[in-house]
Amino acid sequence: MSAAHAMQSELPLLEVRDLTMRFGGLTAVDRLTFAAHSGAITALIGPNGAGKTTVFNCITGFYRPTSGAIVIERGDETYRLDRLAGHRIARDAGVARTFQNIRLFPNMTVLENLLVAQHARLMRASAFSLAGLLGLRRYRDAEEAGIALARSWLERLDLVQYADRDCGTLAYGLQRKIEIARAMCTQPALLCLDEPAAGLNPRETTELSRLIISIRDEFGIGILLIEHDMSLVMGISDRIVVLDHGARISEGTPAEVRSDPAVIRAYLGEDDTANGEGGR
Amino acid sequence: MAPQASSISAALREASLAAAVALVLALPLAGVRLPSGAAEPLAFRPWWVVAAVLAVFVGRFLIALHISTRRPRAFAAPPLFDRALGAMTPWRRWIFAGFIVAVALLPLMPFADRRMIDLGSLVLIYVMLGWGLNIVVGLAGLLDLGYVAFYAVGAYSYTLLAIHFDLNFWESLPLAGAFAALFGVLLGFPVLRLRGDYLAIVTLGFGEMIRIVLINWSDLTGGSEGISSIPAPTLFGLSFTANPAAGETAFHQFFGIPFAGVHKLIFLYYLILALALLTHVFSMRIRRLPVGRAWEALREDEIASRALGLNPVMVKLSAFGIGAMFAGFAGAFFATRQGFINPSSFTFIESAIILAIVVLGGMGSQMGVVCAALVLVLLPELARDLAGFRMLLFGAAMVAIMVWRPRGLLSHREPSVRLGDRAGGAP
Ligand SMILES: Nc1ncnc2c1ncn2[C@@H]1O[C@H](COP(=O)(O)OP(=O)(O)OP(=O)(O)O)[C@@H](O)[C@H]1O
Ligand SMILES: [Mg+2]
Numbered sequence: 001m002s003a004a005h006a007m008q009s010e011l012p013l014l015e016v017r018d019l020t021m022r023f024g025g026l027t028a029v030d031r032l033t034f035a036a037h038s039g040a041i042t043a044l045i046g047p048n049g050a051g052k053t054t055v056f057n058c059i060t061g062f063y064r065p066t067s068g069a070i071v072i073e074r075g076d077e078t079y080r081l082d083r084l085a086g087h088r089i090a091r092d093a094g095v096a097r098t099f100q101n102i103r104l105f106p107n108m109t110v111l112e113n114l115l116v117a118q119h120a121r122l123m124r125a126s127a128f129s130l131a132g133l134l135g136l137r138r139y140r141d142a143e144e145a146g147i148a149l150a151r152s153w154l155e156r157l158d159l160v161q162y163a164d165r166d167c168g169t170l171a172y173g174l175q176r177k178i179e180i181a182r183a184m185c186t187q188p189a190l191l192c193l194d195e196p197a198a199g200l201n202p203r204e205t206t207e208l209s210r211l212i213i214s215i216r217d218e219f220g221i222g223i224l225l226i227e228h229d230m231s232l233v234m235g236i237s238d239r240i241v242v243l244d245h246g247a248r249i250s251e252g253t254p255a256e257v258r259s260d261p262a263v264i265r266a267y268l269g270e271d272d273t274a275n276g277e278g279g280r
Numbered sequence: 281m282a283p284q285a286s287s288i289s290a291a292l293r294e295a296s297l298a299a300a301v302a303l304v305l306a307l308p309l310a311g312v313r314l315p316s317g318a319a320e321p322l323a324f325r326p327w328w329v330v331a332a333v334l335a336v337f338v339g340r341f342l343i344a345l346h347i348s349t350r351r352p353r354a355f356a357a358p359p360l361f362d363r364a365l366g367a368m369t370p371w372r373r374w375i376f377a378g379f380i381v382a383v384a385l386l387p388l389m390p391f392a393d394r395r396m397i398d399l400g401s402l403v404l405i406y407v408m409l410g411w412g413l414n415i416v417v418g419l420a421g422l423l424d425l426g427y428v429a430f431y432a433v434g435a436y437s438y439t440l441l442a443i444h445f446d447l448n449f450w451e452s453l454p455l456a457g458a459f460a461a462l463f464g465v466l467l468g469f470p471v472l473r474l475r476g477d478y479l480a481i482v483t484l485g486f487g488e489m490i491r492i493v494l495i496n497w498s499d500l501t502g503g504s505e506g507i508s509s510i511p512a513p514t515l516f517g518l519s520f521t522a523n524p525a526a527g528e529t530a531f532h533q534f535f536g537i538p539f540a541g542v543h544k545l546i547f548l549y550y551l552i553l554a555l556a557l558l559t560h561v562f563s564m565r566i567r568r569l570p571v572g573r574a575w576e577a578l579r580e581d582e583i584a585s586r587a588l589g590l591n592p593v594m595v596k597l598s599a600f601g602i603g604a605m606f607a608g609f610a611g612a613f614f615a616t617r618q619g620f621i622n623p624s625s626f627t628f629i630e631s632a633i634i635l636a637i638v639v640l641g642g643m644g645s646q647m648g649v650v651c652a653a654l655v656l657v658l659l660p661e662l663a664r665d666l667a668g669f670r671m672l673l674f675g676a677a678m679v680a681i682m683v684w685r686p687r688g689l690l691s692h693r694e695p696s697v698r699l700g701d702r703a704g705g706a707p
Contacts, residue, residue, distance in 0.1 A: 060587060061586075062583070062586075085591075086586045086587075087586050087589050087590055087591045087592065088589075090586070090587055090588055090589035091589030091591075096587070096588075097587050099583075099584070099587075103581050103583060103584035103587075104581075104584070105576070105577050105580035105581055105584065106580060107576075107580055107693060108573075108576055108577065108580060108695075109695045109697075109698075111695070111697060111698070111699050112573055112576075112695060112696060112697065115570075115573060115697065116573050116574065116577040116585070116588055116590070117588045117589075119570050119573070119574055119577075119588065119589060119590050120589050122570040123570045123571070123574075126569055126570055126571075133562075133565055133566065133569070139569075147697070147699070151699065154699075160699070163698075163699035163700070164695055164698045164699055164700050182588070186588055186589060
């Protein structure tokens with residue numbers, strides 16, 4: 001957390017202001033305001049159906065917010081994510097995400113998945129396929145660099161032996177790791193993880209928390225984390241935002257949030273998440 | 281193991297249902313004999329219907345019973361075909377190369393007559409179309425039922441360019457491809473948001489639209505009569521006519537050999553072989569490039585693709601455009617081979633056959649397309665003698681392939697890149 005505290009005073013990487021998302025009569029996100037900083041892990045927690053995934057979908061351009069602003073600062077550029085086309089949010093604004101229900105390309109190999117994540121760079125190097133078709137040096141070098149990046153992530157996650165296997169045939173825990181590796185291969189400024197620990201066993205969960213911390217410290221990027229596993233969230237988050245019925249009911253450090261009566265009430269109100277130990 | 285009462289009654293129910301369907305179909309199809317002359321009345325054949333319904337009932341009953349009593353095998357060995365394929369996999373490159381050599385030598389064989397060479401080039405047209413459509417359907421996963429439209433655009437582009445602008449085959453070939461690609465992109469725009477069945481319906485409509493425009497725009501296209509006397513291609517300026525026009529040299533004159541009509545057929549055969557191989561090499565290369573992987577990624581999961589920064593618009597349009605381009609090339613060849621074209625060559629059944637070639641062959645499999653094209657093009661041709669049973673045989677072959685290998689004849693997918701092939705790669 002030391003790295004994070006130094007960052008707190010700086011300008012935030014991501015700012016969400018008065019974000020509202022309605023589906024017909026249902027208000028899934030209700031005037032939500034929060035910020036996420038580079039080099040920090042910001043957790044988004046709340047009972048089932050609180051609107052956490054909807055916030056991610058607004059940030060990554062899958063939903064157009066009903067109102068409000070989502071702003072990201074990358075380098076000297078400022079992007080309004082609530083207006084940017086979905087693919088540009090990933091490509092230009094540098095927002096990468098994983099999905100609550102894994103979305104790998106099941107009939108492609110692990111390595112291919114990681115190369116698709118580097119599409120924009122490789123496409124430019126292949127001069128929109130011309131240099132690639134002709135087999136020019138310029139493209140081959142870029143492809144080698146892309147494979148090297150993919151390999152470094154596979155080595156880091158201990159997945160090298162699965163590189164040439166189809167993703168769809170691999171165990172659930174491996175798929176979760178591959179999805180994170182794939183998101184990191186886009187070289188993002190902000191990484192959004194939607195319940196990365198869901199379905200993992202305790203050993204895998206410990207491994208995951210180490211991975212998330214190492215990504216924060218090594219790359220200095222911002223991390224947004226949705227998670228129901230409270231010991232994981234409390235253990236690694238720098239800041240926590242608590243949602244209930246789409247609205248922010250609390251925000252602060254793990255210690256602050258844990259002792260906030262509003263949070264305790266929200267969680268006690270839910271039968272299946274009575275002790276806040278994860279409703280999944 | 282003796283069939284249980286429950287499975288017998290279930291089988292009886294199945295069989296009755298099938299028999300009812302058979303009855304509905306058999307009444308008009310087998311029950312009535314159409315008169316050969318106008319004066320003759322319709323002849324009813326009730327026994328034919330009874331026989332058909334009985335056959336279906338008994339057959340379905342036995343099949344259902346067989347399936348319900350079969351014990352699931354614990355250690356099912358892979359079927360013979362799969363095992364043979366598995367054994368061949370390491371040699372696939374060599375097998376493919378050997379196959380190409382055999383195909384290239386075919387017209388020079390002593391047993392190759394005019395009909396065989398002509399049939400060979402017909403098969404090669406469909407192989408090329410199959411490989412082209414494979415880009416759209418097999419790689420990008422966009423179900424296109426109107427592929428023949430681009431084939432038509434290519435054929436008419438070549439014809440019109442050759443007749444009105446006096447361009448020769450080699451000059452108009454790239455233009456025909458470009459026009460077809462343009463139409464591919466034009467079709468792509470309105471269907472960007474559609475997938476699966478919806479996309480299939482719209483592309484089907486597009487294919488019909490092109491055909492109807494060709495029929496009705498008679499000033500340009502000659503309407504349903506079509507256009508004839510389309511110039512034949514030349515080999516570096518050498519034509520394949522018996523008596524070339526003044527100032528031209530014919531192939532046989534240049535080489536000082538007697539004129540033979542088969543020379544032109546052989547030339548056309550090699551021309552379409554070269555075009556098909558171009559399609560193959562292009563698809564193999566582009567599959568390993570970022571665009572190719574983007575096509576496959578989009579097929580697998582559009583939402584995940586977008587979250588990784590892929591622009592679905594560009595990815596889809598490039599697949600439509602490039603797939604259409606190859607249909608355009610094939611169309612130009614078709615026009616020059618036939619010497620005349622009319623809209624009836626570009627009906628929906630052509631799209632259906634090309635799609636069947638891709639699906640039966642195994643989506644995304646290059647060699648599968650070849651096998652399926654051989655089956656689907658040669659079978660009806662060779663079965664000409666069977667007259668009325670030809671389409672029945674054709675349908676039966678398709679059903680058999682789908683039952684036996686639901687994912688296509690050869691459904692193996694080769695990764696576009698392997699870490700294992702590199703130094704210090706995966707074990
Ligand atoms: N596309 C949509 N159309 C209509 N309602 C939706 C849509 N997406 C989400 N919702 C609704 O919005 C609310 C919030 O859903 P969301 O998936 O964001 O919850 P969540 O906090 O991620 O829950 P969980 O912890 O179960 O994943 C739910 O009531 C959900 O039914
Ligand atoms: Mg969720």
